Structure formats: C-alpha cells, structure tokens
Amino acid sequence: MAILELRDLTKRFGETIAVDRFTLSVEKGEFVSLLGPSGCGKTTTLQMVAGFETPTSGSIALNGRDLSKVPARARGLGIVFQTYALFPHMTVEENVGFGLEMRKVPADERKRRIAETLDLVHLSHLSARYPRQMSGGQRQRVALARALVIEPELLLLDEPLSNLDAKLREEMQLELRRIQQEAGVTTLLVTHDQSEAMALSDRIAVMQGGRLIQEATPFEAYDRPTNGFVSSFLGKSNAIDAHLEAGGPGAAQLRCGDIRLDGPVSSQGPGAVLVSLRPERIEFCGEGEGIVSGTVVERVFLGDQWLFKVKTGLGELLVVRRNSGRREPDLGEAVHLSWQAEHLRILEAGSAA
Amino acid sequence: MIRNGAFAKLFSLVFAVFMLAPLVVVMGVAFTPEGFLEFPPSGISLRWFEAILDNPDFIDAAIVSLQLGVASATIATVICVPAALAIGGGRFAGRDALQALFLSPLTVPTVVLGIAFLRFLSMMGLNGTFGGLVFCHVVIIVPFVLRLVLASVTGLDPSIARAATSLGAGGWTVFWRITLPAIVPGVVGGWVLAFITSFDELTVTVFIVNPATTTLPVKLFSHITQTTDPLVASVSTVAILFTVALMLIVDRLYGLDRLLIGEGTR
Numbered sequence: 001m002a003i004l005e006l007r008d009l010t011k012r013f014g015e016t017i018a019v020d021r022f023t024l025s026v027e028k029g030e031f032v033s034l035l036g037p038s039g040c041g042k043t044t045t046l047q048m049v050a051g052f053e054t055p056t057s058g059s060i061a062l063n064g065r066d067l068s069k070v071p072a073r074a075r076g077l078g079i080v081f082q083t084y085a086l087f088p089h090m091t092v093e094e095n096v097g098f099g100l101e102m103r104k105v106p107a108d109e110r111k112r113r114i115a116e117t118l119d120l121v122h123l124s125h126l127s128a129r130y131p132r133q134m135s136g137g138q139r140q141r142v143a144l145a146r147a148l149v150i151e152p153e154l155l156l157l158d159e160p161l162s163n164l165d166a167k168l169r170e171e172m173q174l175e176l177r178r179i180q181q182e183a184g185v186t187t188l189l190v191t192h193d194q195s196e197a198m199a200l201s202d203r204i205a206v207m208q209g210g211r212l213i214q215e216a217t218p219f220e221a222y223d224r225p226t227n228g229f230v231s232s233f234l235g236k237s238n239a240i241d242a243h244l245e246a247g248g249p250g251a252a253q254l255r256c257g258d259i260r261l262d263g264p265v266s267s268q269g270p271g272a273v274l275v276s277l278r279p280e281r282i283e284f285c286g287e288g289e290g291i292v293s294g295t296v297v298e299r300v301f302l303g304d305q306w307l308f309k310v311k312t313g314l315g316e317l318l319v320v321r322r323n324s325g326r327r328e329p330d331l332g333e334a335v336h337l338s339w340q341a342e343h344l345r346i347l348e349a350g351s352a353a
Numbered sequence: 354m355i356r357n358g359a360f361a362k363l364f365s366l367v368f369a370v371f372m373l374a375p376l377v378v379v380m381g382v383a384f385t386p387e388g389f390l391e392f393p394p395s396g397i398s399l400r401w402f403e404a405i406l407d408n409p410d411f412i413d414a415a416i417v418s419l420q421l422g423v424a425s426a427t428i429a430t431v432i433c434v435p436a437a438l439a440i441g442g443g444r445f446a447g448r449d450a451l452q453a454l455f456l457s458p459l460t461v462p463t464v465v466l467g468i469a470f471l472r473f474l475s476m477m478g479l480n481g482t483f484g485g486l487v488f489c490h491v492v493i494i495v496p497f498v499l500r501l502v503l504a505s506v507t508g509l510d511p512s513i514a515r516a517a518t519s520l521g522a523g524g525w526t527v528f529w530r531i532t533l534p535a536i537v538p539g540v541v542g543g544w545v546l547a548f549i550t551s552f553d554e555l556t557v558t559v560f561i562v563n564p565a566t567t568t569l570p571v572k573l574f575s576h577i578t579q580t581t582d583p584l585v586a587s588v589s590t591v592a593i594l595f596t597v598a599l600m601l602i603v604d605r606l607y608g609l610d611r612l613l614i615g616e617g618t619r
Contacts, residue, residue, distance in 0.1 A: 083510050087516075087517070087531055098517065098522075
C-alpha cells in the first residue's frame with residue numbers, strides 16, 4: 001500500500017515553475033530518492049511534503065489522508081535537515097526527547113525511547129553532550145535519532161550527507177541504510193549526489209526542470225536510462241549522436257558519420273538518435289577485432305580503476321578499466337575498442353543534459 | 354599563529370593608556386584628603402566618599418538613573434527581540450524601511466533629539482516625568498539593542514525553528530524553547546549595552562529632567578558647573594566600580610551562557 005501519494009504536485013514562484021505536475025507514490029518501508037541537479041525542484045517537493053511550502057496545485061496524501069489542510073507541526077514527519085538543525089542549547093538527550101515532549105509522552109517512556117533510539121544510532125555514550133562538542137558524523141546521527149524517535153510514518157532526508165567529508169559520507173551511507181532498515185521507516189531522500197541515491201535507495205526518481213524524468217530501481221535507471229539526461233547524470237556515460245537507419249523490430253542499424261554500428265533491438269523509428277554507452281562496457285582489443293580505433297589522449301589512474309579518454313571516429317570516448325595489475329595503454333598509444341551491441345542504449349536525440 | 358610586532362604592541366599600550374588614564378585620574382582624585390581637585394592625591398582619605406552620604410541628592414539621582422536604566426533597557430529589549438526576528442527572518446515589504454526606522458536615532462545629533470523630545474514631551478504634558486524619561490531613553494537605546502539582537506538572529510539557522518515545528522511545536526513553543534534560548538547572548542548583551550547607555554546618557558536627558566527626576570549624569574554635570582570639589586570624583590568612582598562590577602557579572606553570565614549552548618570545554 002502506498003504510504004505517500006504525490007499527485008500532479010505543482011509549485012510556482014511567480015513566473016517560474018519549480019515543480020511541474022510531479023506524481024510519485026512511495027510504498028511502506030520503501031527508500032525512495034529524489035535525484036537531480038540543483039534547481040530541479042527536488043527540495044521544493046520535499047518542502048511541500050514537510051508542510052513548509054504550499055503547493056500551487058496537486059495533492060499530497062499520507063496514508064490516504066489529504067495533507068493540504070494539515071500544518072507542518074501536525075504532520076508527524078521525521079525530518080533530517082541538511083544543516084542537521086540541532087538545538088544548540090540542548091544536550092543530545094534533550095534534542096532527541098523534544099519531539100516526545102511535544103507529544104506529552106510520560107517521562108519514563110520518554111527516557112526508554114530516547115535510550116532505544118540513541119542505541120540504534122550508536123550514540124548512547126554521548127547522550128549528555130552538546131551538539132557543538134560533537135563531530136559532523138555524530139551530529140548527523142543525533143539529527144537522525146531526533147527524527148526517528150517520534151516513530152514517523154515517513155522520514156524525510158534533505159541532502160543529509162552533503163556536509164560530511166568523502167570518507168565519512170561513504171560510511172554514513174551504509175549506516176543510514178542499516179538504520180532505515182532496522183527502524184523499518186518509509187524514507188524519502190533528496191539528493192544531487194547520484195552515487196548516494198544509487199547506494200541507498202530502493203527506487204530513484206530523477207528530476208529535471210521540475211519534472212519527473214524517470215522512476216526506476218537504481219540498477220534499472222543506470223542500466224536502462226530512458227533519456228540522455230538520466231544516462232549522463234547517473235554515473236559516467238558516452239553520448240554519441242547517430243542516425244538510426246532501420247527502425248522497427250530487429251537489431252538496429254546505426255550510422256555515425258561514415259561509421260556503421262550494430263545496435264540492440266529497438267522499437268524506435270528511423271531518424272536522429274542519441275546513443276549512450278557506459279565506459280566500463282568498452283573493451284580494448286586486438287587490431288582488426290575492434291569496432292573503432294583511436295588514440296589515448298588522457299589517462300587517469302584512480303586506484304581501483306583506470307580512466308581513459310580515447311579519440312575515435314565517434315568522438316572522444318571514455319573508457320573505464322578495472323585495475324587488474326595488467327599493463328594498460330599509454331598516452332598517445334593507438335588502441336582498438338569493442339563492445340557488445342546490446343550495451344548500446346538508443347535514446348531520443350537532444351535529450352542529453 | 355600570528356604574533357604581534359613591536360609596533361602593534363606599542364600601539365596597543367598607548368591605546369590602553371589613553372583609554373584608562375582619565376579613569377585613573379578620577380579615581381585618584383577621589384581619594385584626596387583636600388578640598389579641591391588634586392592629582393596625584395597628597396594622601397589617602399575616604400572623606401569624599403563619606404561626603405556622598407551627606408548629599409542625598411546624589412543618592413536619589415543614582416536611584417533614578419538605575420530605575421531609568423532598568424526600565425528603558427527592558428522595554429527596548431522587549432521591542433527589539435520581535436523586531437529583530439522579523440527583520441532577520443526573511444524578506445517582506447517594508448523590511449528595510451523598518452530597520453532604518455529602528456536605527457535612525459543613531460543618525461540624529463543628540464542635541465537635536467534633546468530639543469525635539471523637550472518640545473514633544475511638553476506638548477504631551479509629560480515634561481519632567483519619569484515616564485517621559487523612559488520613553489526618550491527607549492528611543493535612544495533601541496538601535497543598540499536591535500543591532501546586537503539582530504547579529505544573533507542572523508547567525509541563527511532557520512532550519513532549527515522548522516525542525517522544532519516538524520517535531521510538533523507550535524509558534525510560541527518554538528519561540529520560548531528554541532529561538533529565544535538560541536539568541537540569548539545577543540539579548541543579554543543588548544540589554545546591558547542599553548542599560549549602560551541609558552545610565553550614562555547626558556546630552557538628551559539634560560533637556561528633559563526636572564528636579565524630581567534628575568539622573569546621576571545630570572546631577573554631576575550641574576554640580577561641577579557650580580563647584581569643583583572632589584565630590585564629583587568620588588561619585589564617579591562609585592559609578593565606575595558599579596559598571597565594572599556589572600561587566601564582571603555579565604561576563605560570568607555570558608560565560609555560563611556559552612556553556613549552556615555548548616561552546617567551550619566541559
């Protein structure tokens with residue numbers, strides 16, 4: 001059953017449309033991410049769900065209950081803010097207990113629930129600290145505990161990891177997922193970080209210009225993007241402008257300049273298309289076996305992998321190779337590239353970001 | 354770490370001497386056993402401190418000043434906290450005009466203000482009353498309070514109030530439990546600065562007092578226009594010590610406060 005139902009949600013600020021007929025439903029226990037670049041409307045959507053912004057039109061229903069007349073304070077949502085927004089003059093315990101206090105939960109039950117929640121986020125030993133005496137990661141956990149202790153029907157996370165450094169962010173991703181699953185709380189995350197969205201979510205809703213572009217599992221969105229924007233926003237991707245010669249059923253025939261490519265089965269009709277190819281699906285191969293040949297113009301070592309930029313007849317292609325200890329092509333070296341036709345994605349022309 | 358050079362140290366020393374010298378002279382003069390102003394004093398005597406007790410006028414004036422300071426600082430703070438929250442909280446029509454209005458007393462010469470208040474209070478029939486004095490002092494000190502409170506409000510993360518709202522707190526609860534405690538340093542600082550400014554105010558006050566509501570600065574001023582005995586020095590010394598004590602208390606409070614909001618070490 002859907003816990004949260006957004007239907008044709010629209011928000012205008014004067015002439016600009018921040019959110020444009022956005023429809024999404026979130027199932028109980030699910031972790032859904034709103035992903036997109038800044039200004040795509042994801043934060044405004046979250047603000048409307050939280051009750052801090054009023055929708056221009058459309059509806060928000062929580063558990064079948066229409067939220068349009070419910071003020072923010074009565075929605076009972078757990079919210080983790082980007083700045084954590086901890087109460088600076090209260091201890092960790094008082095911060096976490098605030099929501100229970102507002103709900104007039106008796107003192108002994110309050111104490112028990114605070115202890116349980118702090119235990120869940122592994123902060124029991126710091127309950128008497130003030131926020132300023134804690135690290136970013138610890139404050140993040142306090143914010144999470146404060147939102148979870150009220151046992152919200154829905155947890156809203158507003159770029160919760162963006163203020164942490166890279167290493168801590170990776171740790172907190174795993175931690176956040178564990179806590180979310182242990183608490184079993186339905187979660188809506190807003191983020192511009194595609195790796196965060198992919199690592200955490202059951203489902204990703206990619207937004208652009210206030211609109212929902214694609215809604216899919218992380219794997220599906222990455223592997224089968226429905227347009228060039230999703231393909232380039234999620235991970236790295238090579239976008240190649242091409243001409244689809246034979247449409248309809250059967251394998252596609254693509255032409256890019258004077259290079260002919262075999263494509264996967266596509267239902268699209270003939271015409272200009274955008275072909276997307278993930279850099280990790282491209283292989284180096286021997287002379288004569290390749291689909292295109294080219295020269296390595298950039299080579300970056302990333303530890304676990306190598307990143308190449310190869311100048312070919314199709315333009316410059318990114319190639320990612322796992323670091324397997326083998327010798328990899330040098331800068332300026334002539335290379336031959338090949339890939340499986342099924343790894344090409346044929347998308348609408350002009351849909352790249 | 355940046356270390357101060359010799360020139361910077363010398364500058365600081367000269368500045369400190371420049372600031373403190375008049376106070377040291379006044380306090381030195383206060384202990385003279387003679388009947389005239391002398392420095393350094395030829396001996397140490399509490400004669401002029403005892404003399405304060407024989408001049409109930411000064412004590413009355415000090416009491417008026419204290420009451421005036423407390424009343425006007427409190428009223429100004431009560432006005433400025435909501436004003437600062439509105440001005441610092443976000444954009445709205447007339448926001449800049451409101452802020453300019455609150456700060457405008459700073460830009461008017463105090464002599465002009467004094468004459469204007471005199472005329473205004475006479476028209477209202479409040480001339481020389483304690484209420485009239487409080488009103489004028491509130492106008493004079495509002496800019497000081499507003500600026501300090503505003504500094505605190507601007508430093509406040511707006512998400513904090515939203516977080517409290519999302520946890521079920523209503524408007525008043527958010528104000529009393531979350532916003533006000535978070536801006537307390539600015540509020541306390543603003544109150545104290547306002548109190549000191551009011552306690553010290555002479556230029557405007559001299560226009561609008563009458564004998565029953567004479568404040569300490571006005572009393573001192575009128576005293577030295579008639580005589581030049583060391584009584585003014587001993588009264589000033591008491592006032593200086595009182596101010597120092599007040600600052601020490603605030604420092605304690607503020608330090609305590611910093612602890613309350615989690616700064617510093619435990």
